[in-house]
Amino acid sequence: MSPSAFDKPRFLRVFSFLVYLFLFVPILVVILFSFNTIKSLNVFHGWSLQWYQEFLDDPSLRESLFASLEIAFATMVVSTVIGTALAIGLVRSRAGWAPGANILMLVPLVVPEIVTGISALLIFSQIGIALSIWTVIIAHITFSISYVTIVVRARMAAISQEVEEAAMDLGATRWQSVRLVLVPALWPSVVAAALLVFAFSFDDFVLSFFTTGEDLQPLPVRIWSAIRFGLSPTINAIGTLMMVVSLTAIAIAVVLPRLFGRRESGLKVLTAGEG
Amino acid sequence: MTAGRFWDRFLLPGGVWLLLLFAVPCVLVLALSFGYVDDLGRAVYATDLDNYSAAFDPTYTPVLFRSVLYALTTTALCLLIGYPVAYYIARYGGRYRNVLIALLVLPFFVNYLVRTYAWVALLADEGLVNNALIDIGVINDPIRMINTPWAVIGGLTYGYLIFMILPVYGSLERLDRSVIEAGKDLYGTPLQTFLHVTLPQTKQGILAGAVLVFLPSVGDFVAAQLLGGPDTYMVGNLIQDQFFAANNWPFGAALTVVMMIFLSVWMVAYLRSAARDVRGAAI
Numbered sequence: 001m002s003p004s005a006f007d008k009p010r011f012l013r014v015f016s017f018l019v020y021l022f023l024f025v026p027i028l029v030v031i032l033f034s035f036n037t038i039k040s041l042n043v044f045h046g047w048s049l050q051w052y053q054e055f056l057d058d059p060s061l062r063e064s065l066f067a068s069l070e071i072a073f074a075t076m077v078v079s080t081v082i083g084t085a086l087a088i089g090l091v092r093s094r095a096g097w098a099p100g101a102n103i104l105m106l107v108p109l110v111v112p113e114i115v116t117g118i119s120a121l122l123i124f125s126q127i128g129i130a131l132s133i134w135t136v137i138i139a140h141i142t143f144s145i146s147y148v149t150i151v152v153r154a155r156m157a158a159i160s161q162e163v164e165e166a167a168m169d170l171g172a173t174r175w176q177s178v179r180l181v182l183v184p185a186l187w188p189s190v191v192a193a194a195l196l197v198f199a200f201s202f203d204d205f206v207l208s209f210f211t212t213g214e215d216l217q218p219l220p221v222r223i224w225s226a227i228r229f230g231l232s233p234t235i236n237a238i239g240t241l242m243m244v245v246s247l248t249a250i251a252i253a254v255v256l257p258r259l260f261g262r263r264e265s266g267l268k269v270l271t272a273g274e275g
Numbered sequence: 276m277t278a279g280r281f282w283d284r285f286l287l288p289g290g291v292w293l294l295l296l297f298a299v300p301c302v303l304v305l306a307l308s309f310g311y312v313d314d315l316g317r318a319v320y321a322t323d324l325d326n327y328s329a330a331f332d333p334t335y336t337p338v339l340f341r342s343v344l345y346a347l348t349t350t351a352l353c354l355l356i357g358y359p360v361a362y363y364i365a366r367y368g369g370r371y372r373n374v375l376i377a378l379l380v381l382p383f384f385v386n387y388l389v390r391t392y393a394w395v396a397l398l399a400d401e402g403l404v405n406n407a408l409i410d411i412g413v414i415n416d417p418i419r420m421i422n423t424p425w426a427v428i429g430g431l432t433y434g435y436l437i438f439m440i441l442p443v444y445g446s447l448e449r450l451d452r453s454v455i456e457a458g459k460d461l462y463g464t465p466l467q468t469f470l471h472v473t474l475p476q477t478k479q480g481i482l483a484g485a486v487l488v489f490l491p492s493v494g495d496f497v498a499a500q501l502l503g504g505p506d507t508y509m510v511g512n513l514i515q516d517q518f519f520a521a522n523n524w525p526f527g528a529a530l531t532v533v534m535m536i537f538l539s540v541w542m543v544a545y546l547r548s549a550a551r552d553v554r555g556a557a558i
Contacts, residue, residue: 093282
């Protein structure tokens with residue numbers, strides 16, 4: 001790199017382009033070979049849907065797909081409610097233990113997932129709850145609460161308390177001011193957070209791996225076992241379908257806030273207030 | 276009811292949930308790490324230190340050391356790859372900035388297992404990369420890529436790159452352009468300006484990114500399992516083995532605690548800055 005390369009867009013442009021290639025090529029390869037006519041992952045022979053057929057014809061894989069969708073849906077509903085309340089509380093409450101709750105909320109985001117998974121496994125076995133998709137849902141909710149809180153709080157911080165006070169001056173009770181003023185103002189970020197959590201939960205492997213039972217396993221856990229038997233285009237097909245599910249959720253998360261009339265917040269939410 | 280009390284209720288469901296299902300379980304891990312496995316294979320709580328002396332046994336210390344080494348290399352690679360991209364988008368992205376960032380984020384919503392699996396297909400001895408290299412005549416025999424440390428580090432870098440790019444991009448975007456202009460007047464060359472103005476101003480973003488890449492990398496077991504072999508085992512694989520193969524939960528718990536002690540310095544530093552930042556921008 002020449003000394004001034006860092007300020008030269010041409011070098012940076014080529015470099016960035018290569019990084020985008022690095023990010024997308026593997027994924028495109030997965031998609032391409034999911035349509036292969038032959039059971040090969042290095043020679044593309046022709047287009048077919050047989051691996052999708054194979055996936056959807058397998059009753060146990062189908063059950064796993066539905067289990068994953070159920071887990072993601074339940075996780076989304078519960079964690080969005082709890083996480084939104086927590087975000088509101090963290091911004092408005094002056095309780096002495098609020099900073100403690102804040103730390104408690106942040107820790108799951110930085111602890112490696114394997115630790116969260118093991119902790120969940122231990123508490124379930126300690127109380128004597130058999131592992132099932134319910135334990136997976138509980139573990140997913142624990143992690144997702146923090147995520148929802150971060151996303152909603154970013155929006156919450158921009159809302160002035162005076163608006164609620166104005167509503168109360170006009171005769172609204174405190175609850176009404178929350179329901180009729182605060183929640184509608186937060187709504188785009190709540191919806192986006194919900195969809196992001198759905199995508200996260202649907203894709204999650206590590207937490208599911210530690211907390212799932214034997215009978216009915218979420219799709220990523222099935223992928224894990226399948227990979228260890230060897231590569232197969234069926235895995236590509238499952239992966240591609242999962243991609244479609246999560247990207248749909250993400251697309252809605254980005255588009256919905258725009259429909260609500262806030263042009264910027266959609267992409268902002270995608271990167272949790274970063275973009 | 277005072278206004279303050281009213282808002283406290285909103286903290287309760289989340290606070291209690293996280294306390295009972297996150298904080299308490301973490302304490303359980305700590306407690307079980309002093310336990311042992313009885314003759315029937317059950318985990319028993321106790322106050323032994325045996326698991327910890329076992330964790331620092333010469334059999335396992337290389338694994339701990341390797342995990343930290345791989346994670347640090349991954350962090351460095353993510354910075355080297357991620358910074359220029361974030362810089363390019365922040366400075367030259369113009370009105371396409373948001374689209375460019377969204378495109379970067381997109382691959383990370385593809386299942387991590389599937390993304391890692393993609394690299395297995397690419398890097399295998401008869402995989403696409405080797406086949407392509409042989410076809411164009413660069414090599415005659417396949418190069419061994421899979422089951423090497425670099426495959427694992429590459430997989431981790433691919434997996435966690437975005438966690439570096441986003442915070443760095445955030446801090447670059449907040450950077451005042453006029454400061455760079457002033458820096459140019461002051462230091463002259465672009466490199467000097469970059470080193471003396473831009474880099475220090477984005478230190479916060481780099482640190483956040485480094486922590487967010489380093490922490491999950493150390494605990495990862497997917498990349499090492501799929502892209503590596505026994506020689507590239509990381510502490511995550513070791514821990515996972517204790518719970519699923521060796522059925523020695525107390526030892527697994529002790530390894531987890533040891534790993535967390537390694538990570539705690541980074542975590543505390545990060546949490547202190549994140550706790551102050553209400554916007555939560557750093558995550």
